[in-house]
Amino acid sequence: EPEVTQTPSHQVTQMGQEVILRCVPISNHLYFYWYRQILGQKVEFLVSFYNNEISEKSEIFDDQFSVERPDGSNFTLKIRSTKLEDSAMYFCASMKGAVADTQYFGPGTRLTVL
Amino acid sequence: QQQVKQSPQSLIVQKGGISIINCAYENTAFDYFPWYQQFPGKGPALLIAIRPDVSEKKEGRFTISFNKSAKQFSLHIMDSQPGDSATYFCAASKGAAGNKLTFGGGTRVLVKP
Numbered sequence: 001e002p003e004v005t006q007t008p009s010h011q012v013t014q015m016g017q018e019v020i021l022r023c024v025p026i027s028n029h030l031y032f033y034w035y036r037q038i039l040g041q042k043v044e045f046l047v048s049f050y051n052n053e054i055s056e057k058s059e060i061f062d063d064q065f066s067v068e069r070p071d072g073s074n075f076t077l078k079i080r081s082t083k084l085e086d087s088a089m090y091f092c093a094s095m096k097g098a099v100a101d102t103q104y105f106g107p108g109t110r111l112t113v114l
Numbered sequence: 115q116q117q118v119k120q121s122p123q124s125l126i127v128q129k130g131g132i133s134i135i136n137c138a139y140e141n142t143a144f145d146y147f148p149w150y151q152q153f154p155g156k157g158p159a160l161l162i163a164i165r166p167d168v169s170e171k172k173e174g175r176f177t178i179s180f181n182k183s184a185k186q187f188s189l190h191i192m193d194s195q196p197g198d199s200a201t202y203f204c205a206a207s208k209g210a211a212g213n214k215l216t217f218g219g220g221t222r223v224l225v226k227p
Contacts (some may be wrong), residue, residue, distance in 0.1 A: 045214040069193035091157050
């Protein structure tokens with residue numbers, strides 16, 4: 001069964017450093033998302049991406065964040081200058097495209113900012 | 115108005131018992147209500163979902179009940195098993211394709227053997 005994959009599974013970085021989190025969505029999906037989950041808290045929407053552009057972003061997704069689909073398979077989230085409060089589990093999700101279709105989540109990348 | 119409130123935060127149930135998790139929403143534009151199951155260290159996985167044109171949906175041991183007028187929906191896990199021990203999240207989204215999911219706070223369910 002196709003699945004969303006994410007790398008790395010765990011990233012440790014120093015405050016102020018740039019990180020890139022990578023995702024490979026399911027191949028025939030058209031909508032891509034990043035969500036994050038701070039330890040013990042709920043899953044929060046960051047950004048959605050469709051047709052090579054951001055379709056919606058949350059307040060969390062400020063100028064320090066960017067997303068890119070550099071080729072036909074990868075979907076990346078970049079944090080330019082990490083802060084301690086960016087420490088969280090970051091989930092990539094993809095959806096085929098029908099209305100109210102299922103969003104499939106990857107296993108997540110645990111980001112630890114020291 | 116975008117919030118989805120979920121209760122209880124945690125739940126302990128004996129094997130074979132019924133687990134009930136409740137969610138309430140405010141935004142009447144929401145019209146898709148999925149439940150996700152998350153095991154430790156894993157991403158959320160869709161369990162079951164409902165649209166507001168039906169009041170109940172059942173898949174195996176899992177049932178969603180939906181009350182549109184009260185803006186509430188709930189997940190019932192019948193004959194709970196130790197393998198059901200996980201965190202459950204309700205969520206909601208608006209109708210258009212590609213819209214984000216707004217998640218509830220999660221319920222950690224522990225099924226005791």
